[in-house]
Every structure is written in C-alpha cells, then in structure tokens.
Amino acid sequence: MTEQERITKAYELAKESFKKWGVDVGEAIKKVHAIPISLHCWQGDDVTGFENPDAQLTGGIQATGNYPGKARTPEELRADLDKAMSLIPGEMRLNLHALYAETNGEKVERDELKPEHFANWVNWAKAKKIGLDFNPSCFSHEKSSDGFTLSHQDDEIRDFWIRHCIASRKIAEHFGKELGTPAVTNIWIPDGYKDIPVDKTAPRARLKDSLDKIFAAQIDKAYNLDAVESKVFGIGSESYVVGSNEFYMGYATANNKLLCLDAGHFHPTEVISDKISAVMQFVDEILLHVSRPVRWDSDHVVILNDELIAIAQELVRGGYLDRTHIGLDFFDASINRIAAWVIGTRNMRKALLFALLEPTDYLKQLEIEGDYTSRLALLEEMKTTPFAAVWEYYLMSSNMPVSSEWLKEVKEYEKDVLIKR
Numbered sequence: 052m053t054e055q056e057r058i059t060k061a062y063e064l065a066k067e068s069f070k071k072w073g074v075d076v077g078e079a080i081k082k083v084h085a086i087p088i089s090l091h092c093w094q095g096d097d098v099t100g101f102e103n104p105d106a107q108l109t110g111g112i113q114a115t116g117n118y119p120g121k122a123r124t125p126e127e128l129r130a131d132l133d134k135a136m137s138l139i140p141g142e143m144r145l146n147l148h149a150l151y152a153e154t155n156g157e158k159v160e161r162d163e164l165k166p167e168h169f170a171n172w173v174n175w176a177k178a179k180k181i182g183l184d185f186n187p188s189c190f191s192h193e194k195s196s197d198g199f200t201l202s203h204q205d206d207e208i209r210d211f212w213i214r215h216c217i218a219s220r221k222i223a224e225h226f227g228k229e230l231g232t233p234a235v236t237n238i239w240i241p242d243g244y245k246d247i248p249v250d251k252t253a254p255r256a257r258l259k260d261s262l263d264k265i266f267a268a269q270i271d272k273a274y275n276l277d278a279v280e281s282k283v284f285g286i287g288s289e290s291y292v293v294g295s296n297e298f299y300m301g302y303a304t305a306n307n308k309l310l311c312l313d314a315g316h317f318h319p320t321e322v323i324s325d326k327i328s329a330v331m332q333f334v335d336e337i338l339l340h341v342s343r344p345v346r347w348d349s350d351h352v353v354i355l356n357d358e359l360i361a362i363a364q365e366l367v368r369g370g371y372l373d374r375t376h377i378g379l380d381f382f383d384a385s386i387n388r389i390a391a392w393v394i395g396t397r398n399m400r401k402a403l404l405f406a407l408l409e410p411t412d413y414l415k416q417l418e419i420e421g422d423y424t425s426r427l428a429l430l431e432e433m434k435t436t437p438f439a440a441v442w443e444y445y446l447m448s449s450n451m452p453v454s455s456e457w458l459k460e461v462k463e464y465e466k467d468v469l470i471k472r
C-alpha cells in the first residue's frame with residue numbers, strides 16, 4: 052500500500068466515525084484551511100530585527116538558547132519564512148515588528164519610519180498573496196532603557212514613542228492598501244516598576260493620554276485595525292505593569308479598539324480560553340497572541356495541549372472566528388527556529404480542526420436539556436475519534452508533507468543553509 056492509499060483509506064474510515072456524530076468532515080477541512088493565522092516574524096531571529104545587529108533584547112522579554120543558524124538579514128529571514136510557510140497548510144499572514152525595517156544601512160529613528168522602509172516586505176507579501184500585520188517596537192532602544200515608553204514621565208521621551216506609534220499606524224495603513232486586507236497594528240509596551248510604586252495612577256493616566264494621541268487620526272478599518280495588549284508582569288516589572296488587563300479592557304471597550312489576549316500574560320492559573328466569551332460581549336474584535344507560558348511568560352513553542360484546544364473550541368463554539376485575528380507569539384532560540392514555527396503553527400491549525408470536528412450543536416442541545424452525563428461522555432468520546440487520519444488527509448490534500456516528513460526537509464535546510472551562516 053502506498054502512503055497515499057493508506058492516508059486515503061484511513062480518512063474514509065474516519066469520515067464514517069465522525070458521521071456517526073453528525074459531523075461533516077469535508078466541511079471542517081474547507082473551513083480550517085481558510086482561517087488566517089499570522090506568523091510572527093520574530094521567532095526567526097530571537098526578536099533581534101535589523102536596526103542594529105548587536106541589539107540587546109530588552110523590555111522584560113527573553114529569548115533563551117543559542118541554536119545555530121538564526122537569520123541575520125532580511126533576505127535570510129524571508130528565506131526562512133518561505134521555508135516554514137511551505138510546510139504549514141492553510142491561509143497565512145505575516146506579523147512584522149517595526150524593528151524589521153530595511154533602511155539600507157542608513158540610521159532611521161523609529162519615529163521617522165515610513166512605508167518605504169518596508170517595501171521589500173510588501174513586495175514579498177504580494178508575491179505570496181498574504182496579508183501583513185504590524186507592531187510598533189517599544190523596547191530594545193535607549194529611550195526605553197529605564198523601562199518606560201508611552202507612560203514616561205519625561206514628555207520628550209513619551210512624545211518620541213507616541214510619534215513611533217503614529218508612524219507605525221501609517222505603515223500598517225499602507226500595508227492594508229497595498230495588500231487589500233487590513234493590517235492589525237498591535238501596541239504592546241513594557242512599562243512598569245520592579246518594585247512597588249507609590250503612584251500607580253500617574254503612569255496610567257499618561258498611557259491613556261498617549262493612546263488618545265496615537266489614535267486621534269482616523270484610519271479606515273479596511274486598511275488598519277488597532278489592538279492593545281495587556282500584561283500582568285515582565286522581567287523587571289514584577290510589581291506593577293502600567294498596561295494591565297483592566298486598563299486595556301477599559302480602553303478597548305471605551306474606544307472601540309481590538310483587545311489582544313496573550314496566553315502568557317495572566318496569572319498562571321488563568322487561561323485566555325475562558326476570557327474570550329467574556330470580552331466578546333464588549334469589544335467587536337480581538338487579537339490573540341497564542342503562546343505557551345511555562346511557569347512564567349516564557350513564550351515556549353505552542354503545543355497541542357488542553358489550553359490550545361480550549362482556545363480553538365471557544366472560537367468555534369462561540370462563532371467568534373470572524374471576529375478574531377489569530378496571531379502567534381513565541382520565540383525559542385534553543386531549537387531549530389524554522390521547526391519552531393512549523394510545530395507551533397501546525398498545532399494552532401490542528402487545534403482549530405479538532406474544534407471544527409466537534410458536534411457542537413448536538414452538545415449544546417444536550418446541555419440545554421440538562422443531560423450533563425451525555426455531554427461529558429460525548430466530549431470524552433470525541434477525544435479518541437480518529438482525528439489524526441483527518442489531519443493527515445488534510446495535509447496531503449493541501450500538498451504538505453505529512454507526519455515527520457516535514458522535519459526531514461527542515462533538517463536538510465539546516466544542513467544546506469542554516470549551518471553555513
């Protein structure tokens with residue numbers, strides 16, 4: 052039996068198993084393929100960017116490890132992204148940080164960045180027929196060295212970061228116009244105190260004022276969508292973070308912005324899957340930073356764990372896919388970076404497929420009827436219904452290498468390209 056025959060046969064049988072529960076597998080495959088996932092450029096080079104090759108990552112986030120072969124130039128990063136994307140099925144986008152500007156060796160300050168500094172990225176995205184998303188980079192800079200940016204007490208510094216965020220929105224607007232799909236511009240800042248502050252109010256008031264200034268100019272939502280990302284703590288901001296959850300929840304609700312939920316930005320027993328249906332009552336759209344915190348906001352590669360599945364289930368069960376922008380946010384420098392992208396992104400889509408293969412309406416019916424016994428029994432049955440056969444068939448039919456075949460390609464690329472860097 053050829054691999055193709057085996058996969059097809061297993062799929063045909065799996066289809067029958069799912070049919071028993073009233074699930075249309077073909078429909079689920081079609082749906083999962085069309086869900087855009089925004090791949091974060093920064094897994095490719097440990098959040099370094101091209102502003103300065105010796106840049107130190109600051110802002111209380113960390114990429115640990117020194118696996119060989121990290122991308123050092125835009126060309127290398129794009130080649131690595133091409134490789135990763137060639138192994139990931141379904142609709143993709145690319146999420147860029149301002150740090151990834153190309154200035155031809157010229158020093159361009161962040162508040163001076165313009166669409167032209169991203170021309171190569173736009174051309175690359177056009178050729179791949181994908182959308183771009185964007186982020187101002189409010190870290191790894193001398194003007195953020197004391198841990199404050201948009202909430203800085205020094206107006207000169209605060210204005211610099213306001214101008215940077217305004218410039219970023221204009222760049223994103225340009226992406227939206229050029230690529231025919233709105234760019235999500237996400238603002239995350241590291242601002243906070245290591246130790247307990249006396250005045251928790253003033254920085255938050257300044258942050259609110261900064262955001263009002265940044266968002267003062269209306270940009271057509273067909274081109275740019277603004278998101279704000281909260282956090283509970285960072286390295287060096289353990290006691291107080293200016294942009295906390297309540298702060299941004301309030302800001303996004305009051306100002307009709309997207310709320311970004313990062314899986315690593317809450318207390319360790321809190322999960323973002325449980326927050327989606329709550330915040331969706333108050334904001335039109337959300338951005339997800341799908342990540343995997345291990346003991347802290349460690350940004351480990353996303354695996355197919357309970358929380359990832361729960362996130363996907365919430366999006367499907369709540370009918371929230373159209374109002375959710377799925378982005379990834381992890382950076383592991385201790386393993387092959389392309390494999391990290393492929394593993395994490397495939398897992399995101401795997402979780403979505405798993406969720407789409409659920410007889411949700413039937414489960415909801417059982418719940419309404421108070422038949423919690425059947426609800427629990429069926430949910431457990433679904434865990435071992437032959438999902439893997441559907442996943443493999445989906446990969447095969449979208450011309451992607453199945454099981455560990457993709458890893459061989461990554462290893463070859465490592466030998467031929469990465470190791471030589």
Ligand code: RNT
Nearest residue numbers: 093112186239313340380
């Ligand atoms: C930091 C935030 C933020 C960054 C990226 C690089 O804790 O999660 O989203 O990881 O913007």
Ligand code: ZN
Nearest residue numbers: 280313340380
């Ligand atoms: Zn994040």
